[in-house]
Amino acid sequence: MAEHGHRITAAIACHVARARGTIEHLTGLLMHPDHEGGRHTQNIALRSGQARALAYLHRVWDSACVTVGNTTEVASREDSHEDLAALRDRVEVTPWRGERGRTALRVLRAHLNFAEVAGGRLHAASERQTAEEAGISRQTLRKAYESVLKPGGWLRRLRVGRGQEGSSWYLGNGPGSVLSRSQTTQFPPAPALEEWSTSETALSADIDSAVISHLMSHDAFAHHALGSSALMIIGALHSRPAQTVGELVITSSVSRATVYRTLHRLAAHGLVQHVGEIWTLTPRALDGFGDSPLKAVTDPEAVPARGWVIARQYGTAGLAARRRALHAAERAAYRAALDRLGEHRSRAVVIVRDGRQVLVPAPRPDEIPSVWHTPDGHVVDPLTGRAAPDWRIATDGRLILITSADQRSYDELAAAHAEALSEWESAA
Numbered sequence: 001m002a003e004h005g006h007r008i009t010a011a012i013a014c015h016v017a018r019a020r021g022t023i024e025h026l027t028g029l030l031m032h033p034d035h036e037g038g039r040h041t042q043n044i045a046l047r048s049g050q051a052r053a054l055a056y057l058h059r060v061w062d063s064a065c066v067t068v069g070n071t072t073e074v075a076s077r078e079d080s081h082e083d084l085a086a087l088r089d090r091v092e093v094t095p096w097r098g099e100r101g102r103t104a105l106r107v108l109r110a111h112l113n114f115a116e117v118a119g120g121r122l123h124a125a126s127e128r129q130t131a132e133e134a135g136i137s138r139q140t141l142r143k144a145y146e147s148v149l150k151p152g153g154w155l156r157r158l159r160v161g162r163g164q165e166g167s168s169w170y171l172g173n174g175p176g177s178v179l180s181r182s183q184t185t186q187f188p189p190a191p192a193l194e195e196w197s198t199s200e201t202a203l204s205a206d207i208d209s210a211v212i213s214h215l216m217s218h219d220a221f222a223h224h225a226l227g228s229s230a231l232m233i234i235g236a237l238h239s240r241p242a243q244t245v246g247e248l249v250i251t252s253s254v255s256r257a258t259v260y261r262t263l264h265r266l267a268a269h270g271l272v273q274h275v276g277e278i279w280t281l282t283p284r285a286l287d288g289f290g291d292s293p294l295k296a297v298t299d300p301e302a303v304p305a306r307g308w309v310i311a312r313q314y315g316t317a318g319l320a321a322r323r324r325a326l327h328a329a330e331r332a333a334y335r336a337a338l339d340r341l342g343e344h345r346s347r348a349v350v351i352v353r354d355g356r357q358v359l360v361p362a363p364r365p366d367e368i369p370s371v372w373h374t375p376d377g378h379v380v381d382p383l384t385g386r387a388a389p390d391w392r393i394a395t396d397g398r399l400i401l402i403t404s405a406d407q408r409s410y411d412e413l414a415a416a417h418a419e420a421l422s423e424w425e426s427a428a
Contacts, residue, residue, distance in 0.1 A: 004426075005040025006060075012037050013057075013064035023061045030057065080120045087121070087171060088112060092239070093204045094174060095253035102228035102254075104148035106134040107141055108171075109213045111155060115171055122158075126166035128327040135217040135320060163338055206251040207235035211286070219311035219319045226269075226310065229254050229262045237272065237281045244277045269310050 009030065016026045030038030031045070031053075045053035074080050091112070096105040110133035114123045131141045149155040152175050159168040212235045215221055221231055229252075236252040237243060243251065248259050263279060266272040271285045311317040350357050372380050379391035 002040070005043070008037055009040050009057075009060055010064060013060045014068055017061070017064045017068040023058065026061055027054065027057055074120065077119055081116075083121070084112070084116055087173065088209060090174065092207050092209050095205045096232070097253050099228065100144065100148055102232055103136060103140060104144040104152075104154075105209075105212070106136060106216045106228060106231070107144045108149060108154055109209050109216065110134040111169060111171060112209070113213060114169075121171040122168065123171075124161075124166040124168055126161055128330065129166065132320070132324055132327065133217060135219075135221060136223070137323070140223075164335065205236070205253045206239050207232060208239040209235065211235050211238045215286075217320060218307050219316045220307045220314070222311070222314075222316040222319050225314035225316045226262075226265065229258050230266060233259065233262050233266065234271070234281065234285070237279065238286075242278050242280050244279070248279065 012030065013026055016022075016029065029035060030041045032038060033042070041053050041057060044056055072079075072083060074083055091105070091108060096102050107130060110130050111123070111125060113133060114125045114130075115121055118124070127138050127141060131138045134141065136144075145155065145157075150157075153172045154174045156170045156172060157167050158170055161167040212231045215234065216228075216231055220226055221228070232252040232254055233248060236248055240247075240251060245256065245259055245263070248254070248263075249256050252259065254262070263272060263274075267274070270282055272279055273282050274280070308317060311319075374380060374387060378387040380386070381388045
C-alpha cells in the first residue's frame with residue numbers, strides 16, 4: 001500500500017510540474033483532507049509529523065521536476081516518429097553484454113517494431129507474438145524481460161492481457177543519460193547479464209538494429225544455430241563496414257573469443273570475408289534469408305535460400321514454423337476455455353444407449369427452464385404455479401432478484417458499479 005501511495009503521489013507531482021505549478025500548489029493539493037490522492041502524504045503526517053511529510057513532498061517534487069524536464073512532448077505523429085528514432089539510436093549505441101543482453105536486444109527490437117506500427121511508445125503485444133517476432137521461446141522472453149529490460153528501465157508492462165487482448169507495454173529510455181553515436185558511456189557492472197564490464201566492452205556499441213530486426217526471427221539465428229552473437233556482429237559490420245576484431249569487440253559488445261569464433265563460423269557460410277585483419281560482409285551476405293521457406297521448396301532441383309541452407313546444416317530448419325503452430329494451438333485452446341468460462345459450462349455427461357455414446361451437455365447454472373417463466377418475463381413459482389413478485393428474468397436468461405430493500409434507480413446502480421470497479425482496480 002505504501003508503494004501504491006507513493007506512485008500516486010509521484011504521478012500527481014508530475015502533473016503539477018507539467019502544468020507549471022509550484023511546490024506550494026502541490027502541498028496545498030495533497031494536504032487537503034478531502035483530496036483522496038493525498039492520503040499517503042496525510043498518513044505520513046499523522047505517523048511521523050508535519051515536517052517529515054513536507055520533506056517527503058519536497059523530495060517527490062524534485063524528482064518530478066527532473067522527470068518532466070527530461071521528457072519531450074509528443075504532439076503529432078511526426079514527433080512520435082522522431083521520438084522512436086531517437087530511442088532506436090539509443091538502443092543501437094548501448095552495449096548489450098553477454099548472452100542475456102543480446103537476447104534482451106532481440107526482445108526490445110521486437111517491441112520497437114510494434115511501437116512503430118502503433119505510432120508511439122505505448123503499444124499492445126502478447127508474449128507469443130513477441131516471441132515469434134524475436135525468434136525465441138516464451139520462457140527465454142520472460143527471463144529477458146524480468147532480468148534485463150524491466151530492471152534497466154527499457155520496458156514496462158502497464159496492463160496484463162486478458163482474453164483476446166494483448167498486454168499493454170510502454171518503452172522507456174533505459175538507464176543513464178541520453179546517448180548519441182558521437183558519445184561513449186560507462187555502465188556499472190551488471191551481474192544480471194552474467195558478465196562484468198571490461199576494458200574491451202565498456203565503450204558504447206554501434207550496430208544496425210534494423211538488420212538485426214530483419215534477421216532475428218529466421219531459423220538460421222536460433223540459439224543452437226548461429227545465435228545472437230552472429231546477429232550482433234552482422235549488425236555491427238552493416239553499420240560500419242571494414243572493421244578489425246578489436247573494433248568489433250567494441251561495436252558489437254561481444255567478447256574477443258566469441259568474435260573470433262563467430263567470424264570463422266560466418267566465413268564458413270560465406271557471410272563475411274577478410275583481407276588481412278579487416279573483416280567485411282560479403283556482397284550478397286544478406287540475400288535470401290527467409291525468401292524460400294521450407295514448405296516453398298518443392299522442386300528438388302531448385303537451390304534453396306541461403307538462410308534455409310544454414311538452418312538445415314544446424315538442424316534448426318522449421319523451428320519458427322513449429323513455434324507458430326504451437327502458439328496457434330495454445331491460442332485456440334485458451335479461447336475455447338474462455339468461451340466455456342463465459343458460458344459457465346461444466347463437463348458434459350456421456351451416456352451409452354443402444355451401444356452408442358450420447359453426449360448430454362450439462363445445463364448452465366443460470367439457465368431458466370421454459371416452464372418456469374412467462375412470456376412477459378415473470379418467474380413462475382413451481383410450488384404454487386403463480387408468478388413470483390420478487391423475481392425477473394433478464395434478456396440474457398439470468399434471474400434478477402428485486403427486493404423492497406433495493407430501490408435504487410438504474411443510474412444509481414451504474415454509479416455504484418463504477419465506484420466498486422474503481423476501488424477494485426486501485427486495490428489490485
